[in-house]
Amino acid sequence: xxxxxxxxxxxxxxxxxxxxxxxxxxxxxxxxxxxxxxxxxxxxxxxxxxxxxxxxxxxxxxxxxxxxxxxxxxxx
Amino acid sequence: xxxxxxxxxxxxxxxxxxxxxxxxxxxxxxxxxxxxxxxxxxxxxxxxxxxxxxxxxxxxxxxxxxxxxxxxxxxxxxxxxxxxxxxxxxxxxxxxxxxxxxxxxxxxxxxxxxxxxxxxxxxxxxxxxxxxxxxxxxxxxxxxxxxxxxxxxxxxxxxxxxxxxxxxxxxxxxxxxxxxxxxxxxxxxxxxxxxxxxxxxxxxxxxxxxxxxxxxxxxxxxxxxxxxxxxxxxxxxxxxxxxxxxxxxxxxxxxxxxxxxxxxxxxxxxxxxxxxxxxxxxxxxxxxxxxxxxxxxxxxxxxxxxxxxxxxxxxxxxxxxxxxxxxxxxxxxxxxxxxxxxxxxxxxxxxxxxxxxxxxxxxx
Numbered sequence: 001x002x003x004x005x006x007x008x009x010x011x012x013x014x015x016x017x018x019x020x021x022x023x024x025x026x027x028x029x030x031x032x033x034x035x036x037x038x039x040x041x042x043x044x045x046x047x048x049x050x051x052x053x054x055x056x057x058x059x060x061x062x063x064x065x066x067x068x069x070x071x072x073x074x075x076x
Numbered sequence: 077x078x079x080x081x082x083x084x085x086x087x088x089x090x091x092x093x094x095x096x097x098x099x100x101x102x103x104x105x106x107x108x109x110x111x112x113x114x115x116x117x118x119x120x121x122x123x124x125x126x127x128x129x130x131x132x133x134x135x136x137x138x139x140x141x142x143x144x145x146x147x148x149x150x151x152x153x154x155x156x157x158x159x160x161x162x163x164x165x166x167x168x169x170x171x172x173x174x175x176x177x178x179x180x181x182x183x184x185x186x187x188x189x190x191x192x193x194x195x196x197x198x199x200x201x202x203x204x205x206x207x208x209x210x211x212x213x214x215x216x217x218x219x220x221x222x223x224x225x226x227x228x229x230x231x232x233x234x235x236x237x238x239x240x241x242x243x244x245x246x247x248x249x250x251x252x253x254x255x256x257x258x259x260x261x262x263x264x265x266x267x268x269x270x271x272x273x274x275x276x277x278x279x280x281x282x283x284x285x286x287x288x289x290x291x292x293x294x295x296x297x298x299x300x301x302x303x304x305x306x307x308x309x310x311x312x313x314x315x316x317x318x319x320x321x322x323x324x325x326x327x328x329x330x331x332x333x334x335x336x337x338x339x340x341x342x343x344x345x346x347x348x349x350x351x352x353x354x355x356x357x358x359x360x361x362x363x364x365x366x367x368x369x370x371x372x373x374x375x376x377x378x379x380x381x382x383x384x385x386x387x388x389x390x391x392x393x394x395x396x397x398x399x400x401x402x403x404x405x406x407x408x409x410x411x412x413x414x415x416x417x418x419x420x421x422x423x424x425x426x427x428x429x430x431x432x433x434x435x436x437x438x439x440x
Contacts, residue, residue: 006079048196049225052275059327066088073091
């Protein structure tokens with residue numbers, strides 16, 4: 001029941017809902033828990049609700065560190 | 077999938093595995109790490125994380141699956157409500173959880189009970205709004221992440237004065253469970269902390285726990301790279317004698333958490349001593365509806381007690397949920413207790429340690 005995935009907001013809908021998309025599939029989710037959500041944001045969706053915005057800057061920083069680690073290991 | 081596949085990169089996993097091996101080689105004694113989130117349990121089994129760890133690093137599964145820790149009396153109460161003609165609306169993984177007499181909600185439905193499976197609690201409210209002639213009861217279980225989604229739904233029910241919708245509540249909080257584990261004789265050396273619960277409560281929520289119990293912990297995501305990075309960071313802290321809670325999931329966990337969710341939780345709920353399946357009653361570990369919202373409380377509306385019940389004596393869920401027993405070491409694992417015919421809740425939910433272990437049996 002707790003599976004949660006990052007999905008991209010493609011449209012805002014009335015009554016604090018929105019459309020999100022992942023791997024070509026589109027879903028309607030409730031955005032009430034993230035009042036600041038905008039089209040283009042990635043959000044973590046859990047049980048039909050967006051529970052947090054995904055910080056893309058932090059995600060990229062995180063990935064860069066991992067990639068550096070992997071490259072370092074290759075060189076080693 | 078964006079922000080998913082990148083965190084499953086094989087070269088990064090290989091690098092982290094080497095790093096873990098290097099740090100572990102410097103440890104003076106074997107160590108035990110525990111993950112306390114059902115989705116971590118599932119991901120660890122699915123991605124074969126245990127296979128990637130050196131022999132002196134043991135990874136235990138903790139009581140972080142809300143389906144697994146819900147008392148059997150909750151199922152009895154839900155069945156009693158269905159027997160009285162109400163519509164019981166639930167997440168699908170509750171259907172096969174055995175009640176006190178081993179009867180589950182799937183059987184209750186087969187016998188004519190109106191049990192509806194939903195993906196989102198909002199579907200239950202929509203159903204109630206569309207059918208004002210029916211009583212609709214949503215089975216409100218979950219840790220903080222699911223609690224937030226359910227309360228956002230309840231907020232909608234209150235706004236719309238929906239008089240035929242109520243919640244049968246068994247909300248749990250993660251921190252009292254961590255305190256229980258830290259005070260037990262389990263000798264846990266570090267924790268992998270739940271990512272999406274942390275999105276709600278915030279990274280700073282663990283500070284008091286961390287200071288009190290001097291136990292290292294890392295908030296990490298559900299992808300294999302996240303989990304391995306969380307293990308590596310915990311091992312480094314153990315090696316350095318450091319006991320902090322670190323956030324390795326900054327992409328979705330802010331220090332203060334989700335303000336909207338926290339506002340809903342404090343408005344609607346108050347703590348109480350809740351029963352955990354296989355563990356017992358833990359002080360302040362549950363959240364119940366405040367008296368002002370009693371009309372939305374199914375336990376009061378139907379005069380049922382969701383906190384009681386008795387588990388099957390052969391079931392070892394309690395020992396599994398507290399990391400004392402690996403699922404495959406349970407005498408009834410796969411023999412008398414299977415996902416099709418479970419004795420205990422850990423074999424039911426996809427996030428239960430036993431079900432995860434059964435599904436990915438190479439993991440033993």
